[in-house]
Structure formats: C-alpha cells, structure tokens
Amino acid sequence: MNLTLKIWRQSNSESKGKMVKYNISEISPDMSFLEMMDALNNQLIKKGDDPVAFDHDCREGICGMCSMFIDGEAHGPDRLTTTCQLHMRKFKDGQTITIEPFRANAFPVIKDLVVDRSAFDRVQQAGGFISINTSGNTQDANSIPIEKDDADRAFDAATCIGCGACVASCKNASAMLFVSAKVSQYSLLPQGKVEATDRVRNMVKQMDQEGFGNCTNTGACEVECPKGISLENIARMNREYLSTLLKS
Amino acid sequence: MNIFCMILSSIARKVAMAISGLFLVFFLAQHFTINITSVISEETFNFLSHFMGTNPIVQFVLQPVLIFGVVFHFIMGFILEIQNKKARTNNYALYKGSENANWTSRNMIISGLVILSFLVLHFYDFWVPEINYKYVEVLPDNPNRYYEELVHKFHSPIRVGLYSVSFIFLGLHLYHGFNSAFQSVGFNNKFMIGVKKLTIAFSLIIPLGFIFIAIFHHLND
Numbered sequence: 001m002n003l004t005l006k007i008w009r010q011s012n013s014e015s016k017g018k019m020v021k022y023n024i025s026e027i028s029p030d031m032s033f034l035e036m037m038d039a040l041n042n043q044l045i046k047k048g049d050d051p052v053a054f055d056h057d058c059r060e061g062i063c064g065m066c067s068m069f070i071d072g073e074a075h076g077p078d079r080l081t082t083t084c085q086l087h088m089r090k091f092k093d094g095q096t097i098t099i100e101p102f103r104a105n106a107f108p109v110i111k112d113l114v115v116d117r118s119a120f121d122r123v124q125q126a127g128g129f130i131s132i133n134t135s136g137n138t139q140d141a142n143s144i145p146i147e148k149d150d151a152d153r154a155f156d157a158a159t160c161i162g163c164g165a166c167v168a169s170c171k172n173a174s175a176m177l178f179v180s181a182k183v184s185q186y187s188l189l190p191q192g193k194v195e196a197t198d199r200v201r202n203m204v205k206q207m208d209q210e211g212f213g214n215c216t217n218t219g220a221c222e223v224e225c226p227k228g229i230s231l232e233n234i235a236r237m238n239r240e241y242l243s244t245l246l247k248s
Numbered sequence: 249m250n251i252f253c254m255i256l257s258s259i260a261r262k263v264a265m266a267i268s269g270l271f272l273v274f275f276l277a278q279h280f281t282i283n284i285t286s287v288i289s290e291e292t293f294n295f296l297s298h299f300m301g302t303n304p305i306v307q308f309v310l311q312p313v314l315i316f317g318v319v320f321h322f323i324m325g326f327i328l329e330i331q332n333k334k335a336r337t338n339n340y341a342l343y344k345g346s347e348n349a350n351w352t353s354r355n356m357i358i359s360g361l362v363i364l365s366f367l368v369l370h371f372y373d374f375w376v377p378e379i380n381y382k383y384v385e386v387l388p389d390n391p392n393r394y395y396e397e398l399v400h401k402f403h404s405p406i407r408v409g410l411y412s413v414s415f416i417f418l419g420l421h422l423y424h425g426f427n428s429a430f431q432s433v434g435f436n437n438k439f440m441i442g443v444k445k446l447t448i449a450f451s452l453i454i455p456l457g458f459i460f461i462a463i464f465h466h467l468n469d
C-alpha cells in the first residue's frame with residue numbers, strides 16, 4: 001500500500017505545531033497501525049529527520065497508551081479497537097490519513113502525538129480506590145456474596161483502560177465516561193459502597209478542576225470507547241451524585 | 249467539599265439543565281393541548297384561553313415560574329456552551345462528529361438559538377399585546393377575543409413560514425433534549441427504550457401539530 005500521511009508535528013509543549021505531509025510506500029495491509037508508524041519512523045531516521053513521537057506500550061489493547069486521533073476519530077475508524085489493534089487493511093491504497101494527538105485542554109501535547117493524561121491519574125487518586133486493612137488477616141473477597149448482575153456490571157466498568165478516547169471524541173472534551181466507569185466499578189460492589197459518597201464527590205470535583213467540559217449526552221464517547229463502556233455508567237454516577245447532594 | 253461546590257459542579261449544572269428542560273416540555277404539552285382545541289371548537293379555545301389569561305394562579309405564580317424556566321434554560325445553555333468551547337481551544341484539523349453522534353445532539357445551541365429568536369417573535373405577537381390589553385390599556389374583559397386574535401396573527405404567510413421553520417428546529421431540539429434529560433437525572437435502565445420511543449413521538453407530534461394549527465388558521469382565514 002502507498003499512503004499519504006498528514007501528521008501533527010510539535011516539538012514540545014510550548015511550540016506551536018503544524019500538520020506535516022509524508023509519503024510512505026510498501027505498507028502491508030496486515031500491519032498494525034503502530035507498525036506502519038514504526039515503518040514511517042525508520043524512514044525518517046534513515047533520512048536524519050526527527051521521528052514522530054507517539055505513545056504505546058502493550059500493543060494489544062490493554063494499556064490505553066496508544067492515543068491517536070486518526071482520520072477524524074479517536075483510535076481510527078474501527079469500533080471497539082485501540083490504535084494498536086487497528087490494521088492497515090481498514091484503509092485504501094493511495095489514501096490520505098490524518099493523524100493528530102487527542103485534543104483537550106486537560107490533555108496538553110507533550111510532543112507530536114504524545115499527550116499528558118495525568119489529569120486522569122489525579123481524578124483516580126481523588127477517590128478511585130477502596131481503603132482496606134492489609135495487616136495480614138484480610139477477608140477473602142470470595143467470601144462476600146455478590147449478585148451476578150452487579151458483579152458483571154462492575155467488571156464491565158472496570159475494563160476501562162483510561163485511554164482518553166472518550167474525552168478526545170466528545171465535542172465538549174468531557175471526561176464523564178471515564179470518571180463514571182471508575183465510580184461504577186467500585187460503587188456496584190459491597191467493598192466499594194462504604195466510601196461511595198466521598199468517592200463520587202471527590203472524583204467529580206477533581207474532574208471539574210482539571211478543566212474537562214460538561215457532558216451534553218451526545219453519546220460520542222460510548223461509540224468511540226475501545227472497551228464499549230456504556231452511558232449507563234454516566235447515569236449511575238449522576239444518580240449517585242444527586243443523592244449525595246440531596247443528603248447533604 | 250461543601251454543598252455550594254456541589255451545586256456549582258458540572259453534574260449539578262447538567263441536572264439543572266435537564267429539570268428546566270423537562271419543565272418546558274411539560275409546558276409545551278399544555279400549550280399544545282389548549283391550542284389544538286382552536287381547530288376543533290372556537291368556544292373551547294376561548295374558554296381555556298380566558299381561564300389561562302385571567303386565573304391569578306396561572307398569571308402570578310405559573311407565568312413567572314415559566315419565564316424563569318425559559319430564561320434559566322437559555323442562560324445555562326450559553327454558559328455550558330462557552331465552558332465547553334474553552335475545554336478544547338486547539339481544534340482538530342479533521343473531526344468526524346457525525347460518525348459517532350447525530351446532528352441534533354451536537355447542535356443544540358443552533359436549534360436553541362432559533363427557538364430563542366422564535367420566542368422573541370412569539371412574545372411580540374401574543375404576550376406583549378396581551379399584557380398591553382390587560383395591564384397597560386386595561387381594556388374591558390372580553391372572553392371571546394382570543395380565537396379572533398389567533399386567526400388574525402396567522403393571516404400573514406411570512407409569519408406562518410417563520411413559525412413553521414421554528415417548529416422544525418423545536419422538533420430537533422426535543423429529539424435530543426427529551427431523552428437526554430432522563431439520562432442526566434440518572435434514569436437509564438430497561439425503560440429507556442420506552443423513553444426513546446416517547447421522545448420520537450413527542451418531537452414529531454408537538455412541532456407538526458403546531459405547524460398544522462398555524463397552516464389551518466392561515467387557510468381558514
């Protein structure tokens with residue numbers, strides 16, 4: 001395959017950045033998108049140019065690092081896939097592909113396609129945990145009966161990999177899907193119920209402080225989420241937040 | 249975190265938008281019910297309009313609440329739009345919004361602005377003359393004037409056209425706003441399919457019904 005790539009190049013967080021055009025040839029349709037990026041970088045290094053910086057780690061859809069906005073969509077045109085799981089056969093020979101970083105003011109660009117998503121870490125630190133005594137006589141989690149439906153929903157929410165595609169896709173750059181998944185994965189389980197009130201308050205407060213936009217229920221996040229996290233989680237978080245507000 | 253921070257939070261804003269929106273949906277249904285009687289029976293329409301126009305609870309309690317609801321919904325809508333624009337100041341070179349969300353949900357501000365312009369015209373047409381009749385010129389009470397006033401307004405084809413276009417935008421606004429309000433207040437369960445069907449029905453019946461009323465009186469004038 002021969003392709004034209006339009007890629008966002010920005011040398012550091014302070015510089016302005018611009019779209020730069022590259023031509024690349026002999027790309028196998030069986031390559032993953034990241035392998036194609038590797039091929040491009042080899043080409044750039046051979047020419048003595050600066051390779052394109054992009055995030056990646058597991059390359060199998062579990063770490064959430066490979067944040068790229070490909071042809072107008074987070075993680076590209078495929079559904080329920082991360083960039084590392086996207087294959088070049090999804091594109092046509094001769095196609096022009098636009099590649100940009102995830103854009104949100106809460107995710108500043110560090111270099112090229114690499115963005116700083118530590119805003120998510122701070123939201124998580126604000127309440128995405130349970131406090132348990134690990135003194136050695138911790139109760140076996142399996143000894144607490146949990147309704148199957150709740151266990152399944154909590155597990156579904158826990159599959160969120162914190163990739164940020166929800167924020168990148170949302171026209172408002174809202175982080176509600178991510179935060180609601182993190183709230184739900186705990187609040188549905190008995191171990192998480194104890195701190196549920198503080199959790200939802202503190203995580204929402206941190207989310208607002210990080211400068212994410214307001215959710216207007218467009219549903220773009222749910223469509224673009226590589227893990228299929230449902231909008232039901234946002235409704236659950238709204239419910240929990242409302243009941244906390246009414247109680248106080 | 250104190251209660252004031254919570255009231256100012258993004259979720260509280262979203263819930264406030266939803267509740268004011270649902271209140272306006274309720275008002276629309278009531279307004280439509282009264283107006284549709286005008287194509288069935290002149291007397292019924294005059295009776296209901298006279299009741300709404302003279303009942304002190306409607307006039308001095310419900311009307312101010314309604315005006316507050318409308319103003320609040322609009323101001324909040326603008327605030328949210330400005331804040332959301334600020335959350336992404338560096339825009340994408342290529343953003344395919346239509347791949348993952350429908351036009352109505354992405355353009356509530358546009359349909360909202362059309363409705364706001366319509367409301368200015370609607371207030372000028374009906375509310376201002378009504379206030380003038382009752383409280384400025386203090387003309388004698390005439391319970392049979394409402395039907396004639398209504399028919400007279402729809403004499404102009406331009407007005408009928410403007411009203412019809414506005415109602416189409418109202419339908420688009422409702423198509424996203426109605427079920428979105430349920431999601432915002434935390435209602436998303438097995439009944440959501442029913443709410444979505446109700447949304448489609450409401451966003452079709454109410455605007456098309458209002459268009460029908462306008463055209464009916466225009467043709468019957």
Ligand code: SF4
Binds near residue numbers: 221224226227229
């Ligand atoms: S909710 Fe989905 S899109 Fe958002 S961070 Fe989690 S996995 Fe990524």
Ligand code: FES
Binds near residue numbers: 060061066083
């Ligand atoms: S590199 Fe880990 S999810 Fe893509």
